[in-house]
Amino acid sequence: MMTPMRYILLVLGMIISLHYIMSFSHEGYGNMTSITRLTEKLAKPNAEPPYRTPVPEDYYKPTGSPSSPDRKANATFVMLVRNSDLTGIMSSMRQLEDRFNRKFNYPYVFLNEQPFSDDFKKHITALTDAPVEFGLIPAEDWYQPDWIDEDRATKAREDMVRENVIYGGSVPYRNMCRFNSGFFYKQELLQKYKYYWRVEPDVKFFCDLDYDPFLVMQDEKKVYGFTVSLFEYPTTIPTLWNSVKEFINSNPTLVSPDNAMAFLSDDGGESYNRCHFWSNFEIGDLDFWRDVPYSKFFDFLDEKGGFYYERWGDAPVHSIGAALFARKDQIHFFNDIGYRHEPFQHCPQGDANSRGRCWCDPTQNFDYEWYSCLNKYDKLFS
Numbered sequence: 001m002m003t004p005m006r007y008i009l010l011v012l013g014m015i016i017s018l019h020y021i022m023s024f025s026h027e028g029y030g031n032m033t034s035i036t037r038l039t040e041k042l043a044k045p046n047a048e049p050p051y052r053t054p055v056p057e058d059y060y061k062p063t064g065s066p067s068s069p070d071r072k073a074n075a076t077f078v079m080l081v082r083n084s085d086l087t088g089i090m091s092s093m094r095q096l097e098d099r100f101n102r103k104f105n106y107p108y109v110f111l112n113e114q115p116f117s118d119d120f121k122k123h124i125t126a127l128t129d130a131p132v133e134f135g136l137i138p139a140e141d142w143y144q145p146d147w148i149d150e151d152r153a154t155k156a157r158e159d160m161v162r163e164n165v166i167y168g169g170s171v172p173y174r175n176m177c178r179f180n181s182g183f184f185y186k187q188e189l190l191q192k193y194k195y196y197w198r199v200e201p202d203v204k205f206f207c208d209l210d211y212d213p214f215l216v217m218q219d220e221k222k223v224y225g226f227t228v229s230l231f232e233y234p235t236t237i238p239t240l241w242n243s244v245k246e247f248i249n250s251n252p253t254l255v256s257p258d259n260a261m262a263f264l265s266d267d268g269g270e271s272y273n274r275c276h277f278w279s280n281f282e283i284g285d286l287d288f289w290r291d292v293p294y295s296k297f298f299d300f301l302d303e304k305g306g307f308y309y310e311r312w313g314d315a316p317v318h319s320i321g322a323a324l325f326a327r328k329d330q331i332h333f334f335n336d337i338g339y340r341h342e343p344f345q346h347c348p349q350g351d352a353n354s355r356g357r358c359w360c361d362p363t364q365n366f367d368y369e370w371y372s373c374l375n376k377y378d379k380l381f382s
């Protein structure tokens with residue numbers, strides 16, 4: 001009879017002998033896996049993703065502490081919504097207030113390509129004591145530009161409808177993706193802020209957030225925070241990666257040392273593995289988007305027309321930008337933020353779950369599902 005222990009020993013033995021056979025027969029293999037290199041890796045102080053170390057205690061605000069904390073970041077919430085989204089955005093905002101902002105009092109900026117109705121403004125301002133501003137997006141930041149070949153764009157949309165690509169036939173959806181990729185951080189009302197937290201209608205926040213994520217971003221010089229990452233639909237981005245490679249080749253100095261290319265590509269940048277951060281939730285640094293590398297990158301992509309000739313999403317565009325132009329340790333997984341946007345959710349596990357008094361079912365957690373990319377993010381730090 002084979003006891004579990006004997007079985008494990010047998011397998012271990014086989015791996016070790018295989019390793020030795022390989023090391024002798026393949027010089028390159030021996031090189032890569034020599035014991036010294038393995039131990040070097042194990043001994044590296046940061047062999048774990050940074051988020052596994054909990055946020056230090058002094059970032060926490062005890063319940064009942066004054067609603068305006070002593071130290072605040074230069075930050076705002078950003079909600080891109082229509083008047084018809086009122087119920088959905090009230091639901092998101094109510095949870096955000098109850099779980100976090102009641103204590104921290106960060107302002108809100110609402111953006112819309114049409115004027116917000118008085119009714120909308122009345123209901124929204126009633127939900128918070130924090131300042132709220134309502135902005136109208138200039139037409140040139142929103143609508144399909146004149147230089148886009150409409151015949152080509154129409155044909156692309158028709159093809160996508162035939163292939164059942166989600167939002168494949170929608171022009172407004174494309175306008176939104178292009179706006180979120182390259183225009184939201186240029187809006188007048190956001191100029192006075194450095195950090196933002198993007199919030200969409202009908203999302204759920206499961207846990208109390210008793211520390212200020214903006215201060216964590218600021219103190220640790222992070223530029224991009226996420227809660228869910230996953231694979232993009234290939235049919236929406238057939239030529240995106242070729243454009244990215246073209247941009248990198250002509251602007252090699254803009255790419256950050258110690259970047260997160262390994263999150264995007266499994267073969268050193270040759271092909272895109274379609275991993276991206278799910279951008280309906282973002283906590284980020286507006287100045288990072290405004291800075292030269294990402295601005296040049298966005299303009300380059302925009303000129304290719306792929307926002308209309310294909311259906312490039314702001315999620316892959318932001319993710320590729322963050323992964324290439326920031327250091328990998330400047331991209332943060334907000335493990336403490338329990339979040340759901342249909343149909344996926346991140347539910348904090350273990351201590352993070354009880355500390356946040358989360359109401360999500362811990363077994364309903366996307367982190368290491370087969371369609372999630374969190375393991376690739378983790379591997380950046382191993």
Ligand SMILES: *[C@@H]1O[C@H](CO)[C@@H](O)[C@H](O)[C@H]1NC(C)=O
Nearest residue numbers: 026027028029030031032034
């Ligand atoms: C093994 O590593 C050494 C030093 O890092 C290098 O010079 C050599 O080319 C490597 N050999 C192979 C076969 O990869």
Ligand SMILES: *[C@@H]1O[C@H](CO)[C@@H](O)[C@H](O)[C@H]1NC(C)=O
Nearest residue numbers: 074191192193194195286287
């Ligand atoms: C906040 O950040 C923006 C963008 O960096 C900057 O222009 C503004 O001066 C900052 N405000 C304060 C009070 O530091």
